Amino acid sequence: MELLNKVENVRGRKRGSKRDPDASKQLLIKATLDSIADIGVTETTVSCICERSGLSRGMIHLHFGGKDNLLTAAAQHFSAQYYSEMDKMTDLGSDASPEDRVMAVIEADLSEALLNPRSTKIWHAFRGIASSHPGIARYSSTQDQKLVETLRLAFKEIAQKNERDPNLVDDATAGTLALLEGMWVNYLTDMQGFSRRRSVDLIRRFLCGLFPEKFKL
Amino acid sequence: MELLNKVENVRGRKRGSKRDPDASKQLLIKATLDSIADIGVTETTVSCICERSGLSRGMIHLHFGGKDNLLTAAAQHFSAQYYSEMDKMTDLGSDASPEDRVMAVIEADLSEALLNPRSTKIWHAFRGIASSHPGIARYSSTQDQKLVETLRLAFKEIAQKNERDPNLVDDATAGTLALLEGMWVNYLTDMQGFSRRRSVDLIRRFLCGLFPEKFKL
DNA sequence: GTCACTAATGGACGATCGTCCATTAAATGT
DNA sequence: ACATTTAATGGACGATCGTCCATTAGTGAC
Structure with a gap:
């Protein structure tokens, strides 16, 4: 277990933890922006975003309540x-x-x-x-x-x-x-x-x- | 049968005829542009274009070979x-x-x-x-x-x-x-x-x- | 170690996407 | 009048869309 991964972030979660809602949100947003830059908004689907972020399909609905809110x-x-x-x-x-x-x-x-x-x-x-x-x-x-x-x-x-x-x-x-x-x-x-x-x-x-x-x- | 409808256009077709491929093409293009202006590219689907143009679904594939070519x-x-x-x-x-x-x-x-x-x-x-x-x-x-x-x-x-x-x-x-x-x-x-x-x-x-x-x- | 909590999973689901084609119908040629 | 040609139809089709939820698993409190 690496020491660096135990450093707490602003919300009190462990950085690098397997469970970090804020990090997941940022990961989804970054994946969305990257996808838009790479293949355009039209082609940026939830499957594509999940694949890029390495997270599962349910995360978008969990953290943002839908694709539209994630885009916003x-x-x-x-x-x-x-x-x-x-x-x-x-x-x-x-x-x-x-x-x-x-x-x-x-x-x-x-x-x-x-x-x-x-x-x-x-x-x-x-x-x-x-x-x-x-x-x-x-x-x-x-x-x-x-x-x-x-x-x-x-x-x-x-x-x-x-x-x-x-x-x-x-x-x-x-x-x-x-x-x-x-x-x-x-x-x-x-x-x-x-x-x-x-x-x-x-x-x-x-x-x-x-x-x-x-x-x- | 109206006389005006018998006037031939550039391609030799009858204007106002029930069969006018060029007029249909223009109708599809206009419907596409109108739809983009109204609801955006993302929401502009083939169903939407057909509904606006009053033409059937098959026309896009027939005249343009696909939605992408119509967009172009x-x-x-x-x-x-x-x-x-x-x-x-x-x-x-x-x-x-x-x-x-x-x-x-x-x-x-x-x-x-x-x-x-x-x-x-x-x-x-x-x-x-x-x-x-x-x-x-x-x-x-x-x-x-x-x-x-x-x-x-x-x-x-x-x-x-x-x-x-x-x-x-x-x-x-x-x-x-x-x-x-x-x-x-x-x-x-x-x-x-x-x-x-x-x-x-x-x-x-x-x-x-x-x-x-x-x-x- | 056990419990409560919740982030995270991943597949099921119905809806809708774009494509395609068998069929219909209108215009033209003979 | 009939045959030929082709514009136009509209539904079938598989693929993929975004949403949702039953389940799993990581985490902190006790």
């Missing part, structure tokens, strides 16, 4: 993971300039940690079924309030006083997010020809047009 | 219809300025004819399954060569001589398409809060930043 939980987990990673990569010091904070968001969103084959396929798969699946729709929006506010606040600081255009801040925020969205689509469509650096530069160029004195090419 | 044909039809409509709306006189031609593409892409609830749902549904469905992937790319070239040519004319930045034209093209892509996502996510005019203005602002003397706010 997977979408939620995926979304949470994205924003957790985004937070980690944009946690600059509190004295960072708003320009740097904006660029940090852009570079994080286009980094390999967030933008990779697996995440892109999962992201677009969820979005594709979101409009007919209310539970998933809640987690398939880029308009995550926190991220939007981060950008809007930074742009407001950048625009500051001498700008009197009321739509400038909103346009900068919406435009940046829209461009990032488009970059993800480009990546999904043509991973070989995609360049992270050129994508960052393209968005920088957009910002350079809005705030010529703040962003430089 | 539907994606192709949808794509063709998009570009046909786009062509129609951007057919300015040959003396139109490149700026006008660019704006025509943008306004067409964001017009109600192209950007509406049905088309957005279908578009994103197809894109969501494209990465695991090679047949559909061919028709789920915005990077339609013709549209890309239209934009690139116009931007090249705009940039003309005094611009020496080698990436300017490419960035303008890619940026415009990426922004349009983002606008479609915004529309899908929040149809109520979406404004076509504001979206056009946002993209115009992007172009104004790249070509300050050519595009005006």
Whole structure:
């Protein structure tokens, strides 16, 4: 019996135990996301998920009450993971300039940690079924309030006083997010020809047009 | 027997006849697209398609050889219809300025004819399954060569001589398409809060930043 | 060691999936 | 009018879907 396996996790269960409901849940969610990335949502069946997770068929109904809820939980987990990673990569010091904070968001969103084959396929798969699946729709929006506010606040600081255009801040925020969205689509469509650096530069160029004195090419 | 029903169509069949293979094909494709827009790809079964089209179950296998081929044909039809409509709306006189031609593409892409609830749902549904469905992937790319070239040519004319930045034209093209892509996502996510005019203005602002003397706010 | 608890198992179940084909019926050719 | 051709029908079919539950087995308390 290995010592490491006796370490208790948050819920008080033994890690590596043969009975760990939380670990099983995570295993099912991970298997679901992997399957979606590999073979698509349409082909992701409960049999397929069970096979990938190494767990038995009954587990989905036991832990999630059905496949649909598992799918929703997977979408939620995926979304949470994205924003957790985004937070980690944009946690600059509190004295960072708003320009740097904006660029940090852009570079994080286009980094390999967030933008990779697996995440892109999962992201677009969820979005594709979101409009007919209310539970998933809640987690398939880029308009995550926190991220939007981060950008809007930074742009407001950048625009500051001498700008009197009321739509400038909103346009900068919406435009940046829209461009990032488009970059993800480009990546999904043509991973070989995609360049992270050129994508960052393209968005920088957009910002350079809005705030010529703040962003430089 | 009505006279109008005797008019022959391109294939020599009688229009409105009880036996018109082409009409049946179109009916199946339309029913498929409608179903995808209404209830999503996942729920779009052959029974559902047959019910909507009013045709019998055997028709799909007869005309398309299977559900998968019908789905591909539907994606192709949808794509063709998009570009046909786009062509129609951007057919300015040959003396139109490149700026006008660019704006025509943008306004067409964001017009109600192209950007509406049905088309957005279908578009994103197809894109969501494209990465695991090679047949559909061919028709789920915005990077339609013709549209890309239209934009690139116009931007090249705009940039003309005094611009020496080698990436300017490419960035303008890619940026415009990426922004349009983002606008479609915004529309899908929040149809109520979406404004076509504001979206056009946002993209115009992007172009104004790249070509300050050519595009005006 | 025994008990109570519950995570986990895996097969049974009816429903529904997509495919296929024997049959029907409408249009055309002679 | 009859024969030929083929679009169209609709149910049969096996496979697979997701759900559910009787059972097994791991775990902590006593």
